[in-house]
Amino acid sequence: MKRGDRLLGLILVILVAGITVAGITRYLSQASGITALVRSEGKVLLELRLDKITEGDTLRVETSAGYNVVQWAKGRIRIEEADCPDQVCVRQQWLTKPGQVAACVPHQLLVELR
């Protein structure tokens, strides 16, 4: 009886610990960061986890229509420069939240946060 009680207690503690660890791991994996996706003419050029960026960098994307420079730093990304006529993509500034988009329609370049 005494032994059974202790065993039951032990099992319960292990169970609780297990479920708690599972819950926390799952929570942490979900609270993972935002992914930036850079596509040019439909092809994925770059996929970046914004929270995992340690050093800022740029990428120059050239197509027959013209060029765009994509720039990123920890937690943010933008189209820094382009030779398109309307400059709509550049005026979008830094993207930091999921759902935000910087798009260059004339060059078919899309930077989006998911």
Add this chain to the structure above:
Amino acid sequence: MRLHKLNVRVTLRYSALLILIALGMLIYQSFHQNRETVYRSDFAMGTVLTQAARGTDTAEVMAEGAGVVSMLGQALSMNATSGFTFEVNHSKNPVPVPDGYKPYLDNIREVMEKSGGALDITMGAVTEMWGIPSGSMTVPDPVSLSAVLRRSLAGKTEISGTSVSLAAGQKIDFGAVGKGWACDVLADLYRSRGVQGMIDFGGNVMLVGSPPDNNKWKVGIQKPGGASGEVIGYLSLGGGSVVTSGIYEKYVEQNGVRYHHILDPKTGYPVNNGLVSVTISGPQSVICDALSTAVFVLGEEKGRTLMEGYPEYGALFVTDNGEIHTTDNLTYEFRWNGVTP
């Protein structure tokens, strides 16, 4: 002995409590995962389609939606070298209407008729002269424009639920209604898959189901001429679509004169009636899209008369002196910076 027994009981009690908490966390997590908003953006119909949705297999549904809209865009585009619009514009015989197009064509035709031609999807020959379908606007030569307009106005393209037969001198251009059409197609896809969310298609907004906070959707209305995302107020609504036709985004300048992209089908030139933008809100996006163009062309007074034939739809007018007017048959709540007009 006694002390030990108590310990076991206490351990049991705390364990049970912890298990409940842990189970609760897990249930919350799985529920939260289902409700989590997933985002996706794509190019389509010459603009950006952004989807923000919640549900199960959301990413798959959104990817499928992007594909469906891309295909519809190809079929309806004046620039494509195949598809429905291409066939209609390059055939002397009636072109059969593809499956599923009929209700949309019926909606569009109804707005064309009720507006007395203020919305006209058969003036593609004229919009083409302005470079509107291609996305690079130019000011056409007045003499050639008037010749093309005269020929276009003389024609009468027959649009029925089963076929479209183009009249000589005319061309079909779905540019004024294509995005709304696509939003309705996407909304149907969402509903059939139990997905809720918001679709923003180059300024055409479609709301399916309820927002994440289960309150009302809040849709910002772009400030004409303001920075992207700068709003003049919000519409709060339970669902449906919000579409704005404005003259502040697509235009071309020549000799100091600004020519925008909303043409008066009767003159072939940009509408000039004191309106800067017209926003329509209502259940179907294709009707909102069609009405926003028709009402813009008609002007506020005649536009209001047209709106009376669409009691489920509301209109909001922004004039060039900065005034904001709304129709009073609105089923939705229009709120301007927190103040209901």
